[in-house]
Amino acid sequence: MGYKESVRRLTPALFLAMTAAVAGSQAQPAKPPAPTSTGAAPTFYRDVLPVLQANCQTCHQKQGASFGGLVAPMPLTTYDEVRPWAKAIATAVESRQMPPWLASPATKGVFLNERGLTAAQIATLVAWERGGAQAGTRPATLPDGPAPAHAEGWAMGEPNLDVKGEAHSLADGASEDMVTFEVGQMPRDFWIQGVEFLGGSKAVHHMCGALVFPANAPRPPGVDRETSLGCAAPGSEPRLLPDGFAYFAPRGAGVRLDMHYFKPKGSGTAVVDASRIGLTFSKVSPTHRVRFNAAGNTNFEVPPGHANWKVGAAKTFDRETTILALWPHGHSRTAAATYRAFYPNGTSEVLLDVPQYDYRWEEVYTYRTPKVVPAGTRVEVTYRYDNSPARGGKKGFDAAQPVVFGPRAADEMMLGYISYGQPLGGPPPRKRGTGSLDAVDGDRVDRFTAALEGHPDVTLEFSKVPAADPAFASIAKTAQNAVIRFTEHGIMKLRTSKTLRFGTVALKPGNAAPGFPGLYGLWLRRSPAGWRLAVTGQTDVWGTQFDAEALVAEIPLRHEETAAADAGLEPRLEVLGDGGRLTIAWGAHVWFADFALSPP
Numbered sequence: 001m002g003y004k005e006s007v008r009r010l011t012p013a014l015f016l017a018m019t020a021a022v023a024g025s026q027a028q029p030a031k032p033p034a035p036t037s038t039g040a041a042p043t044f045y046r047d048v049l050p051v052l053q054a055n056c057q058t059c060h061q062k063q064g065a066s067f068g069g070l071v072a073p074m075p076l077t078t079y080d081e082v083r084p085w086a087k088a089i090a091t092a093v094e095s096r097q098m099p100p101w102l103a104s105p106a107t108k109g110v111f112l113n114e115r116g117l118t119a120a121q122i123a124t125l126v127a128w129e130r131g132g133a134q135a136g137t138r139p140a141t142l143p144d145g146p147a148p149a150h151a152e153g154w155a156m157g158e159p160n161l162d163v164k165g166e167a168h169s170l171a172d173g174a175s176e177d178m179v180t181f182e183v184g185q186m187p188r189d190f191w192i193q194g195v196e197f198l199g200g201s202k203a204v205h206h207m208c209g210a211l212v213f214p215a216n217a218p219r220p221p222g223v224d225r226e227t228s229l230g231c232a233a234p235g236s237e238p239r240l241l242p243d244g245f246a247y248f249a250p251r252g253a254g255v256r257l258d259m260h261y262f263k264p265k266g267s268g269t270a271v272v273d274a275s276r277i278g279l280t281f282s283k284v285s286p287t288h289r290v291r292f293n294a295a296g297n298t299n300f301e302v303p304p305g306h307a308n309w310k311v312g313a314a315k316t317f318d319r320e321t322t323i324l325a326l327w328p329h330g331h332s333r334t335a336a337a338t339y340r341a342f343y344p345n346g347t348s349e350v351l352l353d354v355p356q357y358d359y360r361w362e363e364v365y366t367y368r369t370p371k372v373v374p375a376g377t378r379v380e381v382t383y384r385y386d387n388s389p390a391r392g393g394k395k396g397f398d399a400a401q402p403v404v405f406g407p408r409a410a411d412e413m414m415l416g417y418i419s420y421g422q423p424l425g426g427p428p429p430r431k432r433g434t435g436s437l438d439a440v441d442g443d444r445v446d447r448f449t450a451a452l453e454g455h456p457d458v459t460l461e462f463s464k465v466p467a468a469d470p471a472f473a474s475i476a477k478t479a480q481n482a483v484i485r486f487t488e489h490g491i492m493k494l495r496t497s498k499t500l501r502f503g504t505v506a507l508k509p510g511n512a513a514p515g516f517p518g519l520y521g522l523w524l525r526r527s528p529a530g531w532r533l534a535v536t537g538q539t540d541v542w543g544t545q546f547d548a549e550a551l552v553a554e555i556p557l558r559h560e561e562t563a564a565a566d567a568g569l570e571p572r573l574e575v576l577g578d579g580g581r582l583t584i585a586w587g588a589h590v591w592f593a594d595f596a597l598s599p600p
Helices: 044-055 068-073 077-095 119-130 389-395
Strands: 005-010 014-018 161-164 168-170 177-181 190-198 204-212 226-232 243-251 254-262 270-272 276-281 288-296 309-316 320-329 334-342 348-354 365-373 378-384 417-422 447-452 455-462 486-490 492-496 497-504 506-508 518-527 530-536 551-556 559-562 569-578 579-586 589-597
Touching: 044 077, 044 119, 077 119, 161 254, 168 177, 168 254, 190 204, 190 226, 226 243, 226 288, 226 320, 226 417, 254 276, 288 320, 288 378, 309 417, 309 486, 320 334, 320 348, 320 378, 334 417, 378 417, 447 569, 455 569, 492 497, 497 579, 506 551, 518 551, 530 589
Parallel strands: 005 177, 243 288
Antiparallel strands: 014 161, 161 276, 168 270, 177 254, 190 243, 190 276, 204 226, 204 254, 288 309, 288 417, 309 378, 320 365, 320 417, 334 348, 334 378, 447 455, 455 492, 492 518, 497 506, 497 589, 518 530, 530 551, 559 589, 569 579, 579 589
């Protein structure tokens, strides 16, 4: 069965089951006791089980406590289940492969859900295996199965609203499917402090929730058409938001559940999934409205065979903001992800670095202490993609093919999600565009394409940066040898299957991959000799991420100023004789350069 997308609308009668009281927060499991100091070999019940309960059983049980629990390949809740895996467990913990935690040591201790074992815990598990993996005496008070905090079902306790998706079937011959369930309407305003996704099968690749108003339905002034409630994927764990922080669910809004299914084909692989999303109401009056938006780039393409392709995005907060969590989301070619904050005072810091990203462990990195950043803070997100044959052989994709942003598992994504809260009573979030894909709170940036007439394989991609944008005001202040930076937008991108000769500079196909169209990033640069078009080999970065080491050429530009105008940035490709002209118009400014056109 091929890829398809469907929308199922459930009747209000199938909508929500509401509990009588707000669910309390779940108590954390007790810290495991220290290994015995008597010199006796560790035993399962006395020494090993407490470590497993505290660190492993959230994922390793017959059916995970939450959606994140479904990632584990085997349960580790009883002695009979654990004993056959004793050697594998010792090897995995000794090499620090388990418990999985992909963030670099630079942020050690920063995130609440950081996984890791102490040296004493590792020594206990290794010594247990080497000592024969003995069971020991089972305490009479020890319950069967996992620790109570990891009991099967809702990890955060029974939710106030249990949003149930319709059962969805994938046959033996099916591999991938995407389904959207839209359910009911909120009978009144709610503030939601907890969101938990409960996957119904291992076929769930990831799932997202949102509060939405139907396109033709009226909504209160200042209320968003759509507000994301976040997403979950294997490895993620639910968390209650801090007191005072909550999503706003206005009366009349419905709940949308976006499901992405992916499984292998073959006999016996059929599955019926019935996933759910649980919503827990705030128990205190909210002080901050929470949003879950991405610094995302939906317009990139990774060339075939390229092992280190850079893609960037950025998000600027125009108000003081409290960052609660970070979630980098990509697919099998995503090799690394980094978040960096740039502050108004000129300083910067790395918020999160995931140097070896693994799409099988989609961690939501939740701050131990929420991070307050001042108005004007810009968070830049950078991904690295590996589309090499070596990685393709390991991950099961065809590295001979380019890959673009898309919803299928074979596509790629660049969504640097940020969960954040802003004080109530302030201005509404600034809208940056109508959006291009999966828009939430109007926070996407539109991109446009201009083609050379008669040559559709020669194109320019750009954002229509308005003359009111701070980048326009910086033109007159741009320092010598500096580029104009588009703070809110991606850079101009040239894609060509022809050779464009700007005097002695030739922009040819194949610069990113043999036999592939030429990909070039374009920047406006001021030099002592006049304006230049700075050309880089990076086409998918943000307008603040100029890298001098990626510079491949500089092309002299003629510059004119016309009558004052408020038009936004608009590059054009125009036919001129046997060649053409590249023109960049912006307000009263016009830059242009002529080129000759020839086959590759």
